[in-house]
Amino acid sequence: MDYTDLNERKLQILQAIIADFISTGEPVGSRSLSKSHDMGISPATIRNEMSDLEDMGYLTHPHTSAGRVPSDKAYRLYVDELMTTSELPEADKLKIRSKLLESRNELDSTIEHAAELLSDMTNLTSFVLAPRKDESKLKYIHFLPVDESTVVLMIVAEDGQVMNRAIRLNEPYTEENLELMSKVMTHNYMGKSISTVMAMDIIDDFTRDMASLSGLAADVVPSFMKTLEKMLNADLYMNGYSNIFSLPEFAGDMQKTQSFLRMLEDKNRLTDVIVNRENGVMITIGDENSEDMKDLSLITADYKVNGKLVGRLGVIGPTRMKYGKVTSVIKYISDNISQTFELRDKNIKELESKEETIDERGNEEADG
Amino acid sequence: MDYTDLNERKLQILQAIIADFISTGEPVGSRSLSKSHDMGISPATIRNEMSDLEDMGYLTHPHTSAGRVPSDKAYRLYVDELMTTSELPEADKLKIRSKLLESRNELDSTIEHAAELLSDMTNLTSFVLAPRKDESKLKYIHFLPVDESTVVLMIVAEDGQVMNRAIRLNEPYTEENLELMSKVMTHNYMGKSISTVMAMDIIDDFTRDMASLSGLAADVVPSFMKTLEKMLNADLYMNGYSNIFSLPEFAGDMQKTQSFLRMLEDKNRLTDVIVNRENGVMITIGDENSEDMKDLSLITADYKVNGKLVGRLGVIGPTRMKYGKVTSVIKYISDNISQTFELRDKNIKELESKEETIDERGNEEADG
DNA sequence: TGTTAGCACTCAAACAGTTAGAGTGCTAAC
DNA sequence: GTTAGCACTCTAACTGTTTGAGTGCTAACA
Numbered sequence: 001m002d003y004t005d006l007n008e009r010k011l012q013i014l015q016a017i018i019a020d021f022i023s024t025g026e027p028v029g030s031r032s033l034s035k036s037h038d039m040g041i042s043p044a045t046i047r048n049e050m051s052d053l054e055d056m057g058y059l060t061h062p063h064t065s066a067g068r069v070p071s072d073k074a075y076r077l078y079v080d081e082l083m084t085t086s087e088l089p090e091a092d093k094l095k096i097r098s099k100l101l102e103s104r105n106e107l108d109s110t111i112e113h114a115a116e117l118l119s120d121m122t123n124l125t126s127f128v129l130a131p132r133k134d135e136s137k138l139k140y141i142h143f144l145p146v147d148e149s150t151v152v153l154m155i156v157a158e159d160g161q162v163m164n165r166a167i168r169l170n171e172p173y174t175e176e177n178l179e180l181m182s183k184v185m186t187h188n189y190m191g192k193s194i195s196t197v198m199a200m201d202i203i204d205d206f207t208r209d210m211a212s213l214s215g216l217a218a219d220v221v222p223s224f225m226k227t228l229e230k231m232l233n234a235d236l237y238m239n240g241y242s243n244i245f246s247l248p249e250f251a252g253d254m255q256k257t258q259s260f261l262r263m264l265e266d267k268n269r270l271t272d273v274i275v276n277r278e279n280g281v282m283i284t285i286g287d288e289n290s291e292d293m294k295d296l297s298l299i300t301a302d303y304k305v306n307g308k309l310v311g312r313l314g315v316i317g318p319t320r321m322k323y324g325k326v327t328s329v330i331k332y333i334s335d336n337i338s339q340t341f342e343l344r345d346k347n348i349k350e351l352e353s354k355e356e357t358i359d360e361r362g363n364e365e366a367d368g
Numbered sequence: 369m370d371y372t373d374l375n376e377r378k379l380q381i382l383q384a385i386i387a388d389f390i391s392t393g394e395p396v397g398s399r400s401l402s403k404s405h406d407m408g409i410s411p412a413t414i415r416n417e418m419s420d421l422e423d424m425g426y427l428t429h430p431h432t433s434a435g436r437v438p439s440d441k442a443y444r445l446y447v448d449e450l451m452t453t454s455e456l457p458e459a460d461k462l463k464i465r466s467k468l469l470e471s472r473n474e475l476d477s478t479i480e481h482a483a484e485l486l487s488d489m490t491n492l493t494s495f496v497l498a499p500r501k502d503e504s505k506l507k508y509i510h511f512l513p514v515d516e517s518t519v520v521l522m523i524v525a526e527d528g529q530v531m532n533r534a535i536r537l538n539e540p541y542t543e544e545n546l547e548l549m550s551k552v553m554t555h556n557y558m559g560k561s562i563s564t565v566m567a568m569d570i571i572d573d574f575t576r577d578m579a580s581l582s583g584l585a586a587d588v589v590p591s592f593m594k595t596l597e598k599m600l601n602a603d604l605y606m607n608g609y610s611n612i613f614s615l616p617e618f619a620g621d622m623q624k625t626q627s628f629l630r631m632l633e634d635k636n637r638l639t640d641v642i643v644n645r646e647n648g649v650m651i652t653i654g655d656e657n658s659e660d661m662k663d664l665s666l667i668t669a670d671y672k673v674n675g676k677l678v679g680r681l682g683v684i685g686p687t688r689m690k691y692g693k694v695t696s697v698i699k700y701i702s703d704n705i706s707q708t709f710e711l712r713d714k715n716i717k718e719l720e721s722k723e724e725t726i727d728e729r730g731n732e733e734a735d736g
Numbered sequence: 737t738g739t740t741a742g743c744a745c746t747c748a749a750a751c752a753g754t755t756a757g758a759g760t761g762c763t764a765a766c
Numbered sequence: 767g768t769t770a771g772c773a774c775t776c777t778a779a780c781t782g783t784t785t786g787a788g789t790g791c792t793a794a795c796a
């Protein structure tokens with residue numbers, strides 16, 4: 001977008017207003033602005049500029065005698081043009097690195113840790129979407145006996161995702177049945193993406209390749225489909241629900257707090273929103289979001305495992321948030337998740353030549 | 369406990385006060401009490417009795433000129449002696465049955481549904497603790513290859529619980545290695561309870577039975593232990609966080625709401641509390657709980673799968689709750705989970721013929 | 737012409753005073 | 767033992783007032 005309608009001074013004033021408002025949460029007035037940011041012009045002049053900025057839609061006015069508040073448009077400008085994304089302090093970086101490395105052998109806990117870090121460091125509500133699997137390919141399908149009427153279905157994807165589900169059967173089965181099903185289904189679906197398989201006619205495959213098992217199909221197929229669906233609807237880890245209580249915009253407003261929490265409780269909806277975002281770092285502000293989030297901002301970023309985009313993480317909070325700081329944190333964390341999981345491959349090569357020892361020193365790597 | 373210190377009339381008055389307070393949330397005064405419950409004595413007499421009840425610790429007084437509020441002791445008496453647990457209306461029963469049957473082939477979703485039902489019908493925050501596995505026995509241990517440096521560890525227990533975890537290895541492996549590990553570990557640990565295995569010296573077993581794999585042990589053993597631990601720390605599903613916003617005791621009190629939600633966010637702590645409760649229906653009121661829940665009440669019950677106690681569900685909310693109604697709902701749901709999973713073996717046919725009618729009617733009112 | 741000082745005006749928030757209502761505790765009479 | 771009556775208490779709701787931060791406008795100034 002083009003912001004040539006704003007001259008240098010207007011930009012400067014707008015930036016000052018946004019900065020002040022972000023840090024205090026109070027509408028900022030001309031007088032206090034001219035005091036705090038010593039910019040060599042009088043409050044009256046600032047007022048004139050503010051008035052112009054309001055006409056242009058960058059500022060609003062809660063009521064006649066209140067200070068100015070940045071509009072969503074102003075935040076957009078700020079994020080695109082004015083914001084300074086400062087480097088994260090070394091202490092924060094260290095904290096992130098060490099916490100992520102702590103669990104680097106376990107994908108799931110890494111993801112949980114990432115959510116914790118994110119909400120702790122931004123003081124907002126964070127979420128991490130575990131691997132996106134639309135295009136991940138199936139590798140095994142396996143049925144395991146549990147008791148006479150229960151089996152476990154296990155699906156393994158090439159990217160390491162495993163999902164299982166207990167299925168209660170209404171018909172008896174034999175171990176041979178399970179073996180056969182496992183083999184045939186693995187053969188039929190391996191190497192195919194989840195969405196491809198979901199579009200196939202599984203029942204048809206059953207009757208063609210495992211006619212003797214058509215009785216089991218009735219029990220197994222729906223669960224199989226649901227499990228695939230669940231693999232697509234990746235888990236959403238959330239953290240820091242109650243952080244909003246420390247924000248002044250929610251402090252007095254039970255209504256607002258309630259609707260925020262209600263919105264967060266609808267995980268399917270939220271997952272949907274998150275899944276459908278653009279890749280890379282994406283910031284959406286206020287009314288750029290859907291109706292039920294029009295007072296909120298979302299910042300998301302992706303992380304990779306082995307160079308492939310697999311998951312997404314981010315925060316949600318009021319439009320008044322420290323965009324610069326938050327963006328830095330999110331970027332650093334997502335890069336670090338990716339790195340944590342990429343290092344490994346290189347490391348192993350190194351390891352193989354050097355043999356041993358890295359394991360003990362494991363904690364200090366990922367430097368630089 | 370013995371409540372012989374209370375004569376008939378005191379009991380009657382106390383019951384009336386508790387009933388009124390539970391339904392309105394407002395302190396109840398002598399005058400309004402004598403009006404609403406026509407008990408043939410004057411407000412003055414009631415006042416005298418109230419004063420006695422206060423001396424005995426059954427009532428408290430927010431301030432001089434306010435009505436009386438039941439103390440935790442009063443609720444305890446109410447729950448033990450006075451409460452009437454009415455039968456659940458048929459509509460509610462139907463709703464519960466049909467929703468649980470909907471997912472009867474999948475243990476996990478049944479549990480989720482139970483939590484949803486519970487919070488919907490009590491308007492409180494509900495939780496369901498998935499199967500308790502302290503004593504469940506291991507059945508298989510299996511390692512699956514994913515890529516050159518990742519394997520999936522899968523542990524299956526006799527009760528059908530499956531847990532898996534991706535492990536990243538710092539050493540290369542071969543499929544034969546995995547086979548061997550799977551076989552030996554299954555052989556060593558099958559039929560043993562999780563806690564027994566956790567107490568064993570796994571590393572030692574490795575060096576004895578799979579000396580050639582001692583290199584892998586360093587990567588595998590910690591993850592194996594953690595996975596067992598995770599199997600013990602059963603998942604806690606929660607539902608209805610935001611229900612408390614509709615309760616007057618929280619409505620004006622941000623502080624209280626915040627601390628409630630913060631408490632709920634500490635899932636480990638909460639799981640601990642729930643795990644350590646007594647079997648059967650257990651109600652704990654106010655200061656009978658630990659310090660951080662001293663303004664709250666908990667009601668829990670257990671559910672069974674195949675006749676064995678496996679999980680626990682319940683609600684948490686202010687001490688002012690509809691103990692009778694809530695208890696009925698919890699009981700009905702827990703019995704129904706147990707039944708859903710037991711019925712199966714007996715006469716599935718019978719169930720299926722009934723199920724059709726329930727299913728149809730269930731769908732009408734499902735998901736608004 | 738852009739900048740500034742001054743001034744009238746506005747509004748929310750904080751404060752103080754008042755009233756109404758619901759309640760208590762005590763006492764004396766029934 | 768029960769009750770009516772009464773003085774007293776406290777909160778919640780309401781009123782009016784003040785204060786302070788802010789605006790918009792106008793007229794003077796560089």
